[in-house]
Amino acid sequence: MRDDGDSERYPYLSSLNAAQLRAVTAPPGTPLQILAGPGSGKTRVLTSRVAHLVKKHKYKPYEITAVTFTNKAANEMRKRLKVLLGEKEAGQLVLGTFHATCARYLRRHGSRIDLDNNFAISDADDCKKIMSRLLKARAEELAQAHISLKEGVVLNDISKAKAKGESPEGMAVRAAKQEVGSNVLAVIAQLYKEYELALRDAGALDFDDLLVFGLRLFKEHPDILVKCLHILVDEFQDTNTTQYELMKCFARANGGVSVVGDPDQSIYGWRSAEIENLDNMKRDFKGVDAIYLEHNYRSTGAILAASHSIVSQDAKRIPKNLYTSHPKSTPAILKQFATPVIEASFISTEIKRLIAYSGGLLNYDDFSILLRYNALSRVIESALQKDGIPNRIIGGHKFFERMEIKDLLAYLQLADNPNFTASGRLLS
Ligand SMILES: Nc1ncnc2c1ncn2[C@@H]1O[C@H](COP(=O)(O)OP(=O)(O)OP(=O)(O)O)[C@@H](O)[C@H]1O
Numbered sequence: 001m002r003d004d005g006d007s008e009r010y011p012y013l014s015s016l017n018a019a020q021l022r023a024v025t026a027p028p029g030t031p032l033q034i035l036a037g038p039g040s041g042k043t044r045v046l047t048s049r050v051a052h053l054v055k056k057h058k059y060k061p062y063e064i065t066a067v068t069f070t071n072k073a074a075n076e077m078r079k080r081l082k083v084l085l086g087e088k089e090a091g092q093l094v095l096g097t098f099h100a101t102c103a104r105y106l107r108r109h110g111s112r113i114d115l116d117n118n119f120a121i122s123d124a125d126d127c128k129k130i131m132s133r134l135l136k137a138r139a140e141e142l143a144q145a146h147i148s149l150k151e152g153v154v155l156n157d158i159s160k161a162k163a164k165g166e167s168p169e170g171m172a173v174r175a176a177k178q179e180v181g182s183n184v185l186a187v188i189a190q191l192y193k194e195y196e197l198a199l200r201d202a203g204a205l206d207f208d209d210l211l212v213f214g215l216r217l218f219k220e221h222p223d224i225l226v227k228c229l230h231i232l233v234d235e236f237q238d239t240n241t242t243q244y245e246l247m248k249c250f251a252r253a254n255g256g257v258s259v260v261g262d263p264d265q266s267i268y269g270w271r272s273a274e275i276e277n278l279d280n281m282k283r284d285f286k287g288v289d290a291i292y293l294e295h296n297y298r299s300t301g302a303i304l305a306a307s308h309s310i311v312s313q314d315a316k317r318i319p320k321n322l323y324t325s326h327p328k329s330t331p332a333i334l335k336q337f338a339t340p341v342i343e344a345s346f347i348s349t350e351i352k353r354l355i356a357y358s359g360g361l362l363n364y365d366d367f368s369i370l371l372r373y374n375a376l377s378r379v380i381e382s383a384l385q386k387d388g389i390p391n392r393i394i395g396g397h398k399f400f401e402r403m404e405i406k407d408l409l410a411y412l413q414l415a416d417n418p419n420f421t422a423s424g425r426l427l428s
């Protein structure tokens, strides 16, 4: 399998295991699914495959599109590719999230679908304000019909519709067919329509629109993508229908497509991720090759055994193995506590105990505490503080969600696009 000539000429191949090597060097024209568990080098393989397309197959970097699920992953990938390809070439790759990639094409070619290229992007807060205004305007009508709707619920339904490519009209038709809750869905369909008009009036797109409008652009003007020879998608298990359709547009021109994903790791079910996209791809592309990566480089044997015993309870799961060269190490422990305060105090004491027990091998920054939601952090923070354990909260309020940053951005957007009043922020 290993081509020694190639390994010498392309040094990034030498650090790959046999399955990873097969994935990176698979013929570019073969639609490829790289399926693997966590920490098995999926992102490393995707990055090396991009490098290989450029170095061996002589693709120009701008002929390759690589899509990730977070900006952080995109930055990480670009950083690795700068090392493999050099600053200039890495800079020419089309590399980003689905949203950022669509935004980039829409800024350049939006006029072809009658979209001003200086459109504003409305964030969750802006969208909530629009919906709140629309709901207020209908307050009486809704009260009479005994329908109570919250902004978040309506926006969530609209977002789900957009993820499936359903228009307000499509939703209205679905409402008419529905036996239970038909009147509520009919109202949401009307709100969806008004919401779209409000966004258009404000010269704005919401996050989902970036994908919906991007898809419209590529479907109506496929010539825009003729230069794309290969599309690579990271975390494919999290794509929704609209994102899958986008991928098909990118792949259609020249047929090159590679995806990596872990069917067990789909964390966006609540955001309309379609695990079926793995099967859809087998149906839509001829001769799909699936390669499994089974060597985990991140976790101990005990952690793999614990996670395997959880995910293998899913009867519909695609069976795949994962082994690690790390030792088995200490087992995972499940503990239950009577109150959050007792739990927090246990966590804090346990961190101190492990540091003392390791004789200085472990430091405070070797520990992470994962929370199911932010509100749980307060009790734990105070317990850590009481024990003098330094800590920082990751998540919380993001930079672009801070009040002062949002105000500043709204001013800049208004200067760029005088129609932008969606947030109501500046007028108030
Ligand atoms: N062949 C290899 N030899 C040594 N280390 C490797 C190899 N492949 C991957 N790794 C290391 O394993 C870790 C996980 O790699 P990577 O992030 O690519 O995995 P992943 O499958 O994308 O993980 P995730 O499930 O979190 O997305 C990294 O530190 C990477 O450098």
Ligand SMILES: [Mg+2]
Pocket (backbone or CB within 6 Å): 042, 043
């Ligand atoms: Mg990864």
